[in-house]
Amino acid sequence: MKEIHGRQLQTAKVKVIARQYFWRLNLDKDIEFYRRSCSACLHASKAPEKAELIKFKEAIFSVECVYSDTVQHKKRNYILAIDGYSCSSEVAEMQKINSDATVVKSQEIFARFGLLRMIFSDNGRQFTSDEFQVL
CATH class of the missing domain: 3.30.420.10 (Ribonuclease H-like superfamily/Ribonuclease H)
Incomplete structure (x- = not known):
């Protein structure tokens, strides 16, 4: 796991590579847990893009x-x-x-x-x- 993880690939790619070499019960969950507990992965992961705020036209009267x-x-x-x-x-x-x-x-x-x-x-x-x- 450490060897595959060392490449700093995305979680989906790590899962694909891991499945090529071995199989075990809960492999995907173990990989996800390992990635969530790795400080380098957490630091390197991209934060989601901020959504653009939409300014609605202000209402002039009630129930407009x-x-x-x-x-x-x-x-x-x-x-x-x-x-x-x-x-x-x-x-x-x-x-x-x-x-x-x-x-x-x-x-x-x-x-x-x-x-x-x-x-x-x-x-x-x-x-x-x-x-x-x-x-």
Whole structure:
């Protein structure tokens, strides 16, 4: 393992080379553990590129734009909606995170917020579905 690791290759390449010479139970897990515990590997590994921040147009009035997403916390599903103007938020528990349930809960939330012009989301399937587009 030390000999293969000494080349400072990526983990996937180390696994391929190791499999060419020997096999043992949990070989991949052992290689991953070895790489995570190596200070040289940790220092040399590339940090992920930072995502470009997007500046959204600031809302001029309430419910002009709403930011929405679905989340899971402690095995429970929720939909979150945040008003872009007042930053007030609304959270509703959902039994399932699918398009139909998202449409129903969104309608309930938007009935309290009022009609909105724009909704921003992470483009998850529940927000890009045909059912949600009709909303």
